[in-house]
Amino acid sequence: MPLAQEPTLTVNPGAAGEPSIVAAGTWQVHALAQGGAMRGIAKLLAPFKGNGKVQWDLTAIDSMDHIGAQVFWNAWGKKRPAALRLAPAQEEFFNRLESTGTLELAQPRKQRLTSVMVLGFAMLAFFQHLRDVISLVGQVVQDLARFARRPLRGPWREISANIYHAGFQALGITALVGFLIGVVLSYLSAQQLRNFGGDMYLVNLLGMSIIRELGPLLAAILVAGRSGSSITAQLGVMRVTEELDAMLVMGISHGFRLIMPKVLALAISMPLLVIWTDAMALIGGMVSAKIELNLSSRYFIQKLPDAVPLANYMIGLGKGAVFGVLIALVSCHFGLRIKPNTESLGHGTTTSVVTAITVVILADAVFAIVFNGVGFR
Numbered sequence: 001m002p003l004a005q006e007p008t009l010t011v012n013p014g015a016a017g018e019p020s021i022v023a024a025g026t027w028q029v030h031a032l033a034q035g036g037a038m039r040g041i042a043k044l045l046a047p048f049k050g051n052g053k054v055q056w057d058l059t060a061i062d063s064m065d066h067i068g069a070q071v072f073w074n075a076w077g078k079k080r081p082a083a084l085r086l087a088p089a090q091e092e093f094f095n096r097l098e099s100t101g102t103l104e105l106a107q108p109r110k111q112r113l114t115s116v117m118v119l120g121f122a123m124l125a126f127f128q129h130l131r132d133v134i135s136l137v138g139q140v141v142q143d144l145a146r147f148a149r150r151p152l153r154g155p156w157r158e159i160s161a162n163i164y165h166a167g168f169q170a171l172g173i174t175a176l177v178g179f180l181i182g183v184v185l186s187y188l189s190a191q192q193l194r195n196f197g198g199d200m201y202l203v204n205l206l207g208m209s210i211i212r213e214l215g216p217l218l219a220a221i222l223v224a225g226r227s228g229s230s231i232t233a234q235l236g237v238m239r240v241t242e243e244l245d246a247m248l249v250m251g252i253s254h255g256f257r258l259i260m261p262k263v264l265a266l267a268i269s270m271p272l273l274v275i276w277t278d279a280m281a282l283i284g285g286m287v288s289a290k291i292e293l294n295l296s297s298r299y300f301i302q303k304l305p306d307a308v309p310l311a312n313y314m315i316g317l318g319k320g321a322v323f324g325v326l327i328a329l330v331s332c333h334f335g336l337r338i339k340p341n342t343e344s345l346g347h348g349t350t351t352s353v354v355t356a357i358t359v360v361i362l363a364d365a366v367f368a369i370v371f372n373g374v375g376f377r
Helices: 037-048 066-075 088-102 115-149 156-166 168-196 199-240 243-249 254-292 297-307 310-336 342-370
Strands: 008-012 020-027 055-064
Touching (some): 008 037, 020 066, 037 066, 055 088, 115 310, 156 199, 156 254, 168 199, 199 254, 199 297, 199 342, 254 297, 254 310, 310 342
Parallel strands (some): 020 055
């Protein structure tokens, strides 16, 4: 005799090939898992799976849970048989299985984007960014006018803090990279000039390339990667922590307290960093020239003012100021567009750095075209 708590099935042969199956015992998960009861039940139910002529009697079952009801539901082919006797407490299990089984999850339609659609979405995104940047520039101009009218009430502490973070703290990395670029450029140029007997023109080559092009561009790329990402991440974190919304509630302008100080700070810091980077790159080139071509430092310093007209120096400083403003605007633009989640924060910071560097290179190309005939003798 089987124990009362064990799930049992009794198959009674009926007339005209219509057997009846009587279930008894405990049809709960702990009883089905004991002693391989589940394997025996599955083996016994296998011949009757999906057979609609079988009569089922579950009224003798002591207790049942969803697992036990699922065993019968699978044996019935996921539909209630025609001849079925249930206890009143068992109706809820099978009604729920029946309603769940009839639900069909809607499959999302896969929309294939054609090349025209991809181009259209890209153009829409571009014009949306352009509109937001123009709006941001207008807001900065208004804030600058407000600052000029009432300078004593301006955000001097924010400007000073941004100059410190974007300018002073970047002196180390710009000095190191500038010095190494000067060494590399001087070393490679000296090898070529020696073949043509043009050792004396190394000063001209280094001076023009570093002061007019490499110094401002190198400083801008380093600041875009270092300070630009910091600005975007700062504004993004403020968006995630809802500090930007709190500022609006308190009546504090984002542009006047956050964006304008960063734009002014980078516009001031970048020309100074360009001077610093130029000096370190020229020192590196001078050291390499001394080692490679035995050019004295005195000759290098005396020859430099004659080799590089003052206009090139002013163009480099102008590039620094413009690059600083562009980096600040791009970083603030992407920082304000970050959504309040961490995934958007990382994506926005990466996009900000890449876009800022791209914009800087495009601006440098514009400078090269506009000032094509300036600074040459």
